[in-house]
Structure formats: C-alpha cells, structure tokens
Amino acid sequence: MNNQYKNNWFKTFFALLLGFGLGATVFIFSNELHGGKRKIKAARSINNLSITDDGFLEQQSILDSLSTLKAAYDVIILENAVLSDELELEKRNIENLMEIIQASHNPSIQQIKIYRNQLVVLKVSLDAKMAEIKKLKSQNKNLLTEIESQNLVMYKQKVENDTLVLKQKKLETTLKDAAKLSLSNFKVIALKEKSSGKELETEKAKNAKKIKVSFTVNGNSAAKTGKHLFYIQVLDQKNAVLGENKLIEFENDKALVYSFIVATDFQGKSANVYGVLNADEGAFKKGTYFINFFDKQEIMGSTSVTLE
Known part of the structure; x- marks a missing residue:
C-alpha cells in the first residue's frame, strides 16, 4: 500500500513539472517572438529614417550647387552686356528649378535623380556660356589690338600728311613770295610849267602844278608777266587823299583809297x-606831302616831298 502511494505522488509531481516546463517554454518563445518583431520594426524605422536623411542631404546639396550657379551668372551678367538676355534666361531656369526643389518635401530617389540630371545640364550650359564669353573676349582683345594698330598707322599717316601739307603750304608761300614784284628807287618831285610847255622841278608850292612819282619794278623771272597795276596814294598835310580819291576792294575783304593808278x-x-598827280585847283599848298606805293592792298614803299 505504501508503494502504491509513493507511485501516485511521483506521477503527480512529474505531471506538474512537465506542465510548468511547457508553460515556461511557451512564455519564453512568445517573448522572443515579440522581441524579434520589435527589433524588425525598429530596424525598419531606422532604415526609413536613413533614407529620409539621405534624400534631404542630396536635395540640399543640389540647392547649394544651384545657388553657386546663380551667383556665377550674376557676375558674368554684369560683365557681358552683349549676352545679357541669354544669360538672364539661363539664370531664370536655375531659379525655377530651385523653386521646384524647395517646394518638394521628402523627394524620392527618382526625383533626386531628375534634379541631379537637370543640375548637370545647367552646369554644362554655364560652361558653354563661359567658353563663349572667353572666345568673345579673345576676339574683342584681338579686335582692339587691330584697332590700336590701325589707329597708330592712321596717326602716323596723319602726321605725315600734316607734315606734307605744311611743307606744301611753305612751298606755296615761298613760290608766292618769289613771284611777288618788288619796287625800289621811289622818287617824288613837284613840277612847274613854263609858257613854252617845258616842265621843270620846283620846291615852291605856288609854282607847283604837278607831283610826279617814279619807281623801279625790279626784274623777277618767277613773277607773272603782262599788265600790272600799281596804286599811288598821295596824302596832304591834313591826311586827306588827293587826286581821284577812289575806293577799291580786294578779295580778302581789304580796301584801299588811292589817288591814281600807274600801269606797266x-x-x-x-x-x-x-605817274603824275595834277593840282586840282591852281597850285599845291605849302607843306609836306606823303606818297605811298601799293601793289593791290600791300604797301611797297613810301616817300615824301615838301613844298615851301
């Protein structure tokens, strides 16, 4: 009977131990299962966060690059008036892309790729514009060098021409001066007439009926030949012009009042x-008479005569 009692107790204990072991095993497995799920969720959350951060950084990097491009266009627009319209258009394209990216929240990988491609296109366009500007600057530099060379040649030619013109003017002046007539041997005498008609020199004003002037036209092979007129001006004591007292004007706006003309x-x-100047009424008055000899408006000589 005692052995039967012990066997029953042992079976009961073994059954309890087996049930407790199964419960503990189920509890531990369940906890591990839930813990694994939590780890998976956490890992997924971390991965999602990493993807979001990478997208933001890539987006910001593209915006920074676009800002740099925009600043570059601001500089070259100020320096290049010729291409300003084209450069302004490219700058506006950059600003439009920046506005699109800034309006995009949590862009996808595909969007980032599109933005990056557009950035590359804009960079290529900027490089092309810079190359074009560099080419234009080189052409302008060459053109300026050519213009400076031409200006130097023109300046030298102008100096040479001015020198030639000056020499020509000097030559013309020399020839003109060489062709001028010169006068010498200026003489003036008063004449009286005898009843026989013979004329004699006199110094008495009451006897003088004429004032005779004479001079020599010097020889000059360079001077123009043919008829030549000389204008004689006789002034009395009051500086009045005697004789014809006529006014003649010349081409250079100069004029002369003369007493009579001598031709040769x-x-x-x-x-x-x-030439001879006759007394107007009776004899000449006492005093000194001044006589000027003109070739056109140019005075060639002077002399005087005094009558008592």
Whole structure:
C-alpha cells in the first residue's frame, strides 16, 4: 500500500513539472517572438529614417550647387552686356528649378535623380556660356589690338600728311613770295610849267602844278608777266587823299583809297615807271606831302616831298 502511494505522488509531481516546463517554454518563445518583431520594426524605422536623411542631404546639396550657379551668372551678367538676355534666361531656369526643389518635401530617389540630371545640364550650359564669353573676349582683345594698330598707322599717316601739307603750304608761300614784284628807287618831285610847255622841278608850292612819282619794278623771272597795276596814294598835310580819291576792294575783304593808278607791261625784266598827280585847283599848298606805293592792298614803299 505504501508503494502504491509513493507511485501516485511521483506521477503527480512529474505531471506538474512537465506542465510548468511547457508553460515556461511557451512564455519564453512568445517573448522572443515579440522581441524579434520589435527589433524588425525598429530596424525598419531606422532604415526609413536613413533614407529620409539621405534624400534631404542630396536635395540640399543640389540647392547649394544651384545657388553657386546663380551667383556665377550674376557676375558674368554684369560683365557681358552683349549676352545679357541669354544669360538672364539661363539664370531664370536655375531659379525655377530651385523653386521646384524647395517646394518638394521628402523627394524620392527618382526625383533626386531628375534634379541631379537637370543640375548637370545647367552646369554644362554655364560652361558653354563661359567658353563663349572667353572666345568673345579673345576676339574683342584681338579686335582692339587691330584697332590700336590701325589707329597708330592712321596717326602716323596723319602726321605725315600734316607734315606734307605744311611743307606744301611753305612751298606755296615761298613760290608766292618769289613771284611777288618788288619796287625800289621811289622818287617824288613837284613840277612847274613854263609858257613854252617845258616842265621843270620846283620846291615852291605856288609854282607847283604837278607831283610826279617814279619807281623801279625790279626784274623777277618767277613773277607773272603782262599788265600790272600799281596804286599811288598821295596824302596832304591834313591826311586827306588827293587826286581821284577812289575806293577799291580786294578779295580778302581789304580796301584801299588811292589817288591814281600807274600801269606797266611787266615782262620779267626791270622797268622804270612813273605817274603824275595834277593840282586840282591852281597850285599845291605849302607843306609836306606823303606818297605811298601799293601793289593791290600791300604797301611797297613810301616817300615824301615838301613844298615851301
């Protein structure tokens, strides 16, 4: 009987021990299962967070690059008026892309890829514009060098031309001066008339009926030959012009009041010329008379005569 009792107790204890072991095993497995799920969820959350952070950083990197491109366009627009319209258009494309990226929250990998491709296109466009500007600057530099060279040549030519013109003017002046007639041997005498008609020199004003002037036209082979006129101006004590008292105007806006004209046929050789001024009414008055000899408006010589 005692053995039967012990066997029954042992079976009961073994059954309790087996049940407790199964419960503990189920509890531990269940906890491990839930713990694994939590780890999986946590890992997924970490992965998602990593993907989001990478997208943000990539998005910010693209925006920074676009800002750099925009700043580069601001600089070259100020320096290049010729391409300003094209450069402004490229700059506006950059600003539009920046606005699109800034408006995009949590962009996908595909969106980031599109933005990156567009950034590359804009960079290539900037490089092309820079190359074009560099080419234009080189062309402008060459053009400026060519213009400076041409200006130097033109300046030298102008200096040479001015020198030639000056020499030509000097030559013309020399030839003109060489072709001018010169006068010499200026003489003036008062004449009286005898009843026989013979004329004699006198110094008495009451006897003087004429004032005779004479001079020599010096020979000059360079001077123009043919008829030549000389203007004689006789001034009395009051500085009044005697004789014809006529006014003649010349091409250079100069004028002369003369007493009478002396003409000669000049043929390149020396010639003695004379002219006579008759008293207007009776004899000349006492005093000194001044006589000026003109070739057109240019005075060639002067002399005087005094009558007592």
